Amino acid sequence: MAKIEFKNVGHSYDQTAKHPVYALKPFSLSWEDGGRYALLGPSGCGKTTMLNIISGLITPSEGNVFFNDQNITSVKTEQRNIAQVFQFPVIYNTMSVYDNLAFPLKCRKFSESHIRKKVNEVAEILNLSSVIDSGAKRLTADQKQLISLGRGLVREDVAAVLMDEPLTVIDPDLKFKLRRKLKEINSKYKTTLIYVTHDQNEAMTFAEKIIVMDSGQIVQRGSSKELFERPSTTFVAYFIGSPAMNIFNCSIANNELILGKFKLKIDKNPDQITSNDLKVGIRSEFIDLSDKPKENSIHVKIKSNEDFGNYKLLTCEFDNLEIKVKIKREQNVTSETTYLILSKNRLCLYEKEKLIN
Amino acid sequence: MKSIYFTLKYFAITLWSMFVIAPFLWALSTSFKDFNSVTGGATYIPWLQFEPSLEGWKVLVRSPAKGGVDIIEPYFNSIFVTCTASLISIMLGTLAAYALSRFTFKAGIIKNNDITFFFISQRIMPPIVLSIPFFLMLGFLGLLDSLFGLILVYIVLLMPIAVWIMVDFFNKVPKEIDETALIDGCNPYQAFIKVVIPNSIPGLIVAVLFCIIFGWIDFFFAFILTFTEVQLLPVKIVALNSSVTPWWSLSASALVSVAPLVVVAFIVERYLSKGNLSGALK
Numbered sequence: 001m002a003k004i005e006f007k008n009v010g011h012s013y014d015q016t017a018k019h020p021v022y023a024l025k026p027f028s029l030s031w032e033d034g035g036r037y038a039l040l041g042p043s044g045c046g047k048t049t050m051l052n053i054i055s056g057l058i059t060p061s062e063g064n065v066f067f068n069d070q071n072i073t074s075v076k077t078e079q080r081n082i083a084q085v086f087q088f089p090v091i092y093n094t095m096s097v098y099d100n101l102a103f104p105l106k107c108r109k110f111s112e113s114h115i116r117k118k119v120n121e122v123a124e125i126l127n128l129s130s131v132i133d134s135g136a137k138r139l140t141a142d143q144k145q146l147i148s149l150g151r152g153l154v155r156e157d158v159a160a161v162l163m164d165e166p167l168t169v170i171d172p173d174l175k176f177k178l179r180r181k182l183k184e185i186n187s188k189y190k191t192t193l194i195y196v197t198h199d200q201n202e203a204m205t206f207a208e209k210i211i212v213m214d215s216g217q218i219v220q221r222g223s224s225k226e227l228f229e230r231p232s233t234t235f236v237a238y239f240i241g242s243p244a245m246n247i248f249n250c251s252i253a254n255n256e257l258i259l260g261k262f263k264l265k266i267d268k269n270p271d272q273i274t275s276n277d278l279k280v281g282i283r284s285e286f287i288d289l290s291d292k293p294k295e296n297s298i299h300v301k302i303k304s305n306e307d308f309g310n311y312k313l314l315t316c317e318f319d320n321l322e323i324k325v326k327i328k329r330e331q332n333v334t335s336e337t338t339y340l341i342l343s344k345n346r347l348c349l350y351e352k353e354k355l356i357n
Numbered sequence: 358m359k360s361i362y363f364t365l366k367y368f369a370i371t372l373w374s375m376f377v378i379a380p381f382l383w384a385l386s387t388s389f390k391d392f393n394s395v396t397g398g399a400t401y402i403p404w405l406q407f408e409p410s411l412e413g414w415k416v417l418v419r420s421p422a423k424g425g426v427d428i429i430e431p432y433f434n435s436i437f438v439t440c441t442a443s444l445i446s447i448m449l450g451t452l453a454a455y456a457l458s459r460f461t462f463k464a465g466i467i468k469n470n471d472i473t474f475f476f477i478s479q480r481i482m483p484p485i486v487l488s489i490p491f492f493l494m495l496g497f498l499g500l501l502d503s504l505f506g507l508i509l510v511y512i513v514l515l516m517p518i519a520v521w522i523m524v525d526f527f528n529k530v531p532k533e534i535d536e537t538a539l540i541d542g543c544n545p546y547q548a549f550i551k552v553v554i555p556n557s558i559p560g561l562i563v564a565v566l567f568c569i570i571f572g573w574i575d576f577f578f579a580f581i582l583t584f585t586e587v588q589l590l591p592v593k594i595v596a597l598n599s600s601v602t603p604w605w606s607l608s609a610s611a612l613v614s615v616a617p618l619v620v621v622a623f624i625v626e627r628y629l630s631k632g633n634l635s636g637a638l639k
C-alpha cells in the first residue's frame with residue numbers, strides 16, 4: 001500500500017511533434033494510502049492514460065510519479081507492485097483458474113502454502129471456488145473478469161489496485177455485489193483502489209473521492225455530494241446527474257440575477273463577477289413547485305410529465321427555455337402552468353463555465 | 358433443404374478426398390510394380406492387376422555400385438537440415454516477429470511494416486537471384502557442399518516465413534496479455550516465455566509446419582550448393598532418372614519423401630484446430 005503522488009505529470013503520445021497534443025495535460029495530484037477513488041469522465045478524456053502511468057505501462061512525457069515519496073517515474077512495471085484490471089477480461093488461457101490466480105504470487109516467489117491460502121481466500125470471495133481447477137479458457141466472460149479481478153486482489157502488499165472499467169462485462173446483479181465486495185476489501189485490507197469508469201452511478205456508489213476528467217485534465221475532485229451539489233464547471237454539471245443540471249445564460253443587474261424576464265436573488269457578491277459570460281444552474285432535484293408566486297419563483301408552462309416509476313420528470317418551458325424538474329411520484333400535477341421555486345442557495349453561478357465560489 | 362445441403366456437402370468432401378488421395382494410392386500401387394508391369398499391355402484394373410514386386414523399394418536402399426541410389430544418408434541429411442534450420446528460423450523469427458508486433462521502430466521513413474515487408478520480400482524474390490550470392494558467400498566461408506552451409510542458407514530462406522506468420526499472429530494476441538504479465542511481476546522476457554508463447558501455440562505450429570514444408574521440398578539450393586560430400590533427398594531422387602523413367606522407384610521415393618510431412622501434419626492437426634487464443638480477451 002502506498003500514497004501515490006503525481007507532480008506536474010503530463011503525457012503526449014507523440015513527443016516528437018512540434019506542438020504535442022496532450023492526452024493528459026500536466027497536473028499534480030495525490031491519492032492517499034488506502035483511499036477509494038474513481039476516475040470519471042467521457043471516453044478519450046485521459047483516464048486510462050493516467051492509470052497506465054501509475055502502473056508504469058506508460059512513462060509520462062513530463063513530470064514525476066511518487067510512491068510513498070519515492071520517485072518511481074522510471075521504475076519498470078514489474079517492480080512497482082501494482083495490480084491492474086482491464087476493461088475486458090485478460091486471462092492466461094493455457095492455465096487453470098488456480099494457476100491464473102496464483103500467477104502474480106508465483107512470479108514474486110511466495111511459498112506454496114501462502115499461495116494456496118491466498119488463492120483459496122480470493123476464490124472464495126469471488127465465488128470461483130467451484131471452478132478453481134477448471135481451465136480458465138472455458139469460463140464465461142464474467143467469470144473470466146472475476147479471475148482478472150482476483151489476480152489483482154491476491155497480493156496483500158500491492159501498492160494500489162487499478163481498475164479500468166472492470167465491471168463492463170459483468171451482469172448488473174453481480175456488478176452490484178462486486179462493488180460491495182471491493183468496498184469490503186478496501187476497508188479490510190486498506191488497499192488503495194482506483195477505479196476508472198464513465199458511469200457516474202458506478203463512481204458515485206463506489207468511491208470516497210471522485211476525480212472528474214475532461215479533455216486530458218482534471219476538472220473537479222471531491223465526494224459525490226460535492227460533485228452533485230456544487231459542480232465546479234458546467235461540464236461537470238452536465239456530466240453528473242440524471243437528468244443533467246438545468247443551465248441557462250443569465251446576467252446580473254442591481255444585485256439580481258436576470259433569467260429571461262425573471263429576476264432572482266442570489267447569495268453571491270456581484271463584485272466577484274468580472275465578465276458577461278455568465279450561466280446559472282440548478283439541479284432538477286432542488287426545484288420546488290408552487291401554485292402561487294413566491295420569492296425566487298418563475299412561472300412556467302408544463303410541456304410533459306413522464307413517470308419513471310420511482311419519480312416523475314416534468315419538462316417545463318419559460319421564455320423558450322426548457323427546465324426539467326424531478327418530483328415525487330405521488331405528487332399530482334394537473335394544471336398546465338405552475339411556479340418553480342429556484343432557492344438562492346441551490347443556484348450555481350458560472351462565469352466562463354467555472355463556478356463562482 | 359437441410360438434407361440436400363448435407364448430401365451436397367458430403368458429396369463435395371468425398372470428391373475432394375478422392376482427388377487428394379487418388380495420387381497417393383496410384384503411387385503406392387506403382388511402387389510395387391516393375392518394368393514389365395508398367396510397360397506391359399493394358400489391363401482392366403491397372404492399379405490392381407499386376408505381379409507385386411519390391412524392386413522399386415529395393416533400388417532406394419541399394420548402393421549405387423549395385424545400380425541403386427541409396428537414399429538413406431540423404432534422407433537423414435534432409436531431416437537434419439530441415440529440422441535444424443526450421444528450429445533456428447522459428448526461434449529467431451518468433452523473437453523478431455514479437456519485436457515487430459510490440460515495439461515501434463523508426464529509422465527515417467522505414468517503420469515496422471517496412472521491416473516486415475523486407476523479410477517477406479526475401480521470399481517474393483525469385484530464388485535464382487540469390488543463387489550466385491549464396492554460392493559466392495558459402496565458397497568464401499568454405500561451407501559449400503556442407504550441411505552447415507545448407508543450414509545457414511535454409512535459415513535465410515525459412516526465417517521470413519516464420520516472421521511473416523508470427524507477426525500476423527502476435528498482432529492478434531492482445532497486448533493486454535503482455536501488460537498483465539508485467540503487472541503480475543514478470544519481466545518482458547518472462548512475459549514472452551510464460552504467457553505470450555503458450556498463447557501463441559497455434560501460430561507457432563503453423564510457422565513450424567510451413568518452415569518444415571518449404572525446407573523439405575527445396576531442390577534448387579540443395580542442388581547448386583552441394584556436390585558430392587553432402588546430398589539432400591530431392592537431389593538424390595533426381596539421380597533415379599534414366600533413359601527409361603523408373604516409375605516404380607520414383608513412386609516409392611515419392612511416398613518415402615512425403616511420409617515425414619504426412620506424419621508432421623497428423624501430429625500438429627489437433628493443435629491447429631484448437632484455436633488456443635480464442636477468448637484470451639473478451
